[in-house]
Amino acid sequence: MKKDDSTEEKILAAARKVFTAKGMAGARMQDIADEAGINKALLHYYFRNKEQLFENIFKKLSQGFWQQISQVFDSEEALFKKIESFCSMYIEKVIHNPYIPLFIMHELNQRPVNFVKKMFNDNPPNPNRLVMQIQAEVKAGNIRPIAPQQLIMNMISMCVLPFIGKPMFMSVMNVDEKTFNDLMQKRKTEVPEFIINSIKK
Amino acid sequence: MKKDDSTEEKILAAARKVFTAKGMAGARMQDIADEAGINKALLHYYFRNKEQLFENIFKKLSQGFWQQISQVFDSEEALFKKIESFCSMYIEKVIHNPYIPLFIMHELNQRPVNFVKKMFNDNPPNPNRLVMQIQAEVKAGNIRPIAPQQLIMNMISMCVLPFIGKPMFMSVMNVDEKTFNDLMQKRKTEVPEFIINSIKK
DNA sequence: ATATAGTTTAACCAAATGGTTAACAAAAGT
DNA sequence: ACTTTTGTTAACCATTTGGTTAAACTATAT
Structure with missing residues (x-):
């Protein structure tokens, strides 16, 4: 047909x-x-129109992106191992899709809160397993006291912002494409190391 | 007249x-x-036209933003104190201008590299004082080994990304405006503490 | 007061842009 | 074979949008 x-x-x-x-x-x-x-x-x-085409793309991208995050968050791994898994997985993913995070965040900022809620409320349960893990490790005295939300924001921030700010970073650090990519590759182990060094006792 | x-x-x-x-x-x-x-x-x-009006705004904002950063970077403070100054100053600034970073990064991503270079190349000397300070402290064995570029990216990332991703974070963490603002206020001390804990020996 | 130069507006224009239509081409059903 | 349905296009349409114009208004200088 x-x-x-x-x-x-x-x-x-x-x-x-x-x-x-x-x-x-x-x-x-x-x-x-x-x-x-x-x-x-x-x-x-x-x-039918631009709006529908856009929504089709945007829903798929943002939900897929978040799904991948919450999948790792909810896995059975131990905390430190999970931090390592998340950072390397996420940075690797963004290396191959460098436009997606900035795109999603720019568009989310253009839309009303209830639109945003509808986009995320379904799939990711909150508090998720990662939040509870962090609380447990703090309570057990295995890591220094830190609010789970702050730790998670720190982790996501360090994984994603260098890509969102790539043009700025490349310009002010005066590095070329290849050097920048090398830096990002190294971040797959550098960032989790940085985090674990900060929270371990 | x-x-x-x-x-x-x-x-x-x-x-x-x-x-x-x-x-x-x-x-x-x-x-x-x-x-x-x-x-x-x-x-x-x-x-004369939209382009000129835009450039007028954009140049002022991005240069002003970067100038404030590099001013702290080049100050005479000791490293740990400087990290604290930067984070609290920067987060405070973004609390009152939450749209600026996302705006700048979105627009920089729309433009060719030479445009971006022109926007930053003038004022901020690189390697700046902060880079040299980090290298010196590493060499002296006062902090654990880390590439200055990675540390600086970490710091900026943690200060700025929560605002860029505010709608997403609010939605997935299921917090309201007030709670989010509280979290950001706490980050002014939380982030530098997180960094210093990670790099101190 | 009147001329003059700078400021502001309503009305207008041309190009860009999202969207439609009608005709045509290709498959599939009979 | 030929009818019907689905896929594709060129041409067209209506609205939006950046930008212009000519006239009106305001303040200042003479």
Whole structure:
């Protein structure tokens, strides 16, 4: 029935690329059509309008991204091991999808809180296993006292911000693409080491 | 000669508000005019076009932001004290300007590298005093070995990312505005403590 | 007072942009 | 074969949006 079975996928791939690079407001439907190599009207044939195409991409990306996080948070690993797993997994992921975090956070900041809540409330139970683990280790005296929320924010921050601020960091540290990538590779072990050094007794 | 001496300032304040909230692509000239309470044509009378108005705002914000950072970096304080100063100063600043970092990073990511370089290359000398301080303390054996660039990225990351990701954090941690603000206030001492605990011997 | 220069506005314009339509092409059903 | 359904396109449309213009208004200088 279909002439080319992957047209819808081509559109989705193109939309993802354009939206994540330019944001909803900066993306042009024509850009997406060009990127997909199709006529602009086809976009509206497969997806009613820009808003729906955007939501399709955005929901998938933000939920997928968060799902991967909470999967590690809820795993059975011990705390220190889990910190190592999370940082290396997450940094590795962002190395290969450097635009996603900034895209998600920029768009979340454009939308009302109830929209944001709807996006995350379903899947990730809170307090999750990681929060309880941290509380337990503090209570047991195995790590120094720290609020789980603060520790988790610290961890996520160090994993993700260097990518969001990549242009700034590259410019002010005066490093080229290759050097920057080397720094990020090293962070996969550097960040967990930094965290564990801070909380261990 | 001028009817209202502060018209230009009203425009700049309005433009700053709209641009930082919606970004260059999402901002409408009409929005800025409405926010300033003036006719749209006046925008073009004081600033030739959207691009120039944007550049005016963007340059001031990004350079000012970076200047404040490098000012602390280059101060005469001892390392640990400097880390404390930076974190409390920076978090305090972002509490009162929560949109700025995300705005700057989003816009920097939309522009070519040479544009970014032009924006930062002038003022902040690199390697700056903070880099040299870290190297010296490592060499003297006063702190554990760490690359200055990694430590500085860690510090900036923990100070700024919670604000960039505020909607996400509020939603997944299920906290309200007040609780979030409390968390951020505590970070002014929590983050430097976290860093110093990690690097001290 | 009147001219002059600077300021502000309503109305307008052209280009860009999201979206529609009608016709055409390709598959699938019969 | 041929009818129907699905996929694709070029041309078109309506609205939005950045930007202009000409006239009106205000303050100052003469």
